[in-house]
Amino acid sequence: MKLLITGGAGFMGSNFIHYILNKYPEYEIVNLDKLTYAGNLDNLEDIQVGNRYTFIKGDITNPQDVEKAVKGVDVIINYAAETHVDRSIMEARDFASTDVIGTLTLLQAVQKFKVPKYIQISTDEVFGSIEEGEFSETSPFMPNSPYSASKAGGDHMCRAFNKTYGTPVIITHSCNFYGPYQYPEKIIPLFVTNLIQDKKVPLYGEGRNIREWIYTEDHCRAIDIILHRGEIGKVYNIGTGKQISNLELTKIILDELNKDNSYIKKVKDRAGHDFRYALSFEPLKSLGWVPEIDFKDGIKKTISWYQSNEAWWKKLVEKKEHTDYIQKQYQER
Ligand SMILES: NC(=O)c1ccc[n+]([C@@H]2O[C@H](COP(=O)([O-])OP(=O)(O)OC[C@H]3O[C@@H](n4cnc5c(N)ncnc54)[C@H](O)[C@@H]3O)[C@@H](O)[C@H]2O)c1
Known part of the structure; x- marks a missing residue:
């Protein structure tokens, strides 16, 4: 094929x-x-x-x-x-x-x-x-x-x-x-790479928004x-049928990287920020698919990939376009 x-x-x-x-x-x-x-x-x-x-x-x-x-x-x-x-x-x-x-x-x-x-x-x-x-x-x-x-x-x-x-x-x-290879502007790789560099993580609002x-x-x-x-x-x-708030997600990543809540920087919320996403996926289940990787295991693998592949993400986060974007995007509250 x-x-x-x-x-x-x-x-x-x-x-x-x-x-x-x-x-x-x-x-x-x-x-x-x-x-x-x-x-x-x-x-x-x-x-x-x-x-x-x-x-x-x-x-x-x-x-x-x-x-x-x-x-x-x-x-x-x-x-x-x-x-x-x-x-x-x-x-x-x-x-x-x-x-x-x-x-x-x-x-x-x-x-x-x-x-x-x-x-x-x-x-x-x-x-x-x-x-x-x-x-x-x-x-x-x-x-x-x-x-x-x-x-x-x-x-x-x-x-x-x-x-x-x-x-x-x-x-x-x-x-x-x-997972691996996600551009470090999205929440998980941004937070993981910031913490590896001992930087704070910018959390929107109170972190109550829920994602799957x-x-x-x-x-x-x-x-x-x-x-x-x-x-x-x-x-x-x-989908996976399991949702967590951005604050819960942040705390899991902080824990995995041995950091405390002082590494959270609360920033001005995203405009029009969707509160919650959740999916049912019966047609896919009927084809025999179910998710196999639990979030706690997946996040461990993901963090470990970013720890082992610093050269991959350092090239990206050090670009001027990226640092300018991050600075403009996250305004402290
Ligand atoms: N990331 C998520 O959480 C998520 C969730 C659900 C669905 N999706 C969808 O999955 C797909 C992949 O997402 P991702 O996060 O891997 O995206 P990404 O931003 O990492 O990659 C997008 C790729 O598309 C290429 N591209 C952009 N414009 C193009 C164009 N005009 N012609 C040819 N190539 C172009 C880029 O160069 C890049 O390689 C997208 O369609 C996205 O909407 C993403």
Whole structure:
């Protein structure tokens, strides 16, 4: 099988490329990535370029770039996106472009080149915030940030192409990912790398917002099952059924790194901050998938990866673009 992975130089895309090349010795992968600030070829430096893996630098909003990558592939898995909510609040244009027009461009290529399957990697954030209970696959979209609105736009385009043209689309909505290779602007790698450097961690508001977390390997297994056994036209939520507040999460990380609460710096809350996300995932369970990695174990593995890979993240956190961004983003209360 030949897979086109878009955004494969990012966090989850690169984890999935490792997973597939290790698990399926006969599979081939084409990775199409624009290499934005979040795309990093260091994530794939251990992978041999050759018959089984090809990298193409290109933009999913550009039909010519997509056409170069798509010929002969059996499936497209679209990981490419602008993904950071806080950056979408500062400037939303790239989000609308990549997450909506990029998705449209890929869907048009699926039609033109008769690609047999397209999998959209999306988020629970399209459903908005839920005080109690869980979002199901049929919950209405009520996005609250420019990021989630852009992802919702791309997901609607996928649904519309399937209904209108019969395009062979599967949509996935996942809870928050964590694990190796996550860019150190997202809460877990930001907090872990700050604490390793003996710096404080910037916690929004009182830390009461609640999130559901999935370890990279569990997400890769879910996409693997959907790739091989998922039904065209269906939507699959990918969750764990376990939620924790950002304050609880922070305390777990502090404990693991032997730091106390004095390392928490409370900062001005995110605008439009969703209070709680929670997912039910019955259709995925019926394909035989359940999460295997408990948060306490996953966070230990994640911390240990960042401790062992300082050279990987130091390069990123020392860039002027990154330090300027962090300084602008977190205003002390
Ligand atoms: N991180 C999470 O917690 C989470 C949760 C649910 C869903 N998702 C979704 O999963 C996917 C992957 O997320 P991630 O956290 O790994 O992202 P990431 O930000 O780490 O990586 C995104 C990748 O996409 C590439 N990219 C961006 N714009 C592009 C364009 N126009 N053309 C080609 N490549 C482009 C970047 O260079 C980068 O390599 C995204 O679609 C995201 O919306 C993420």
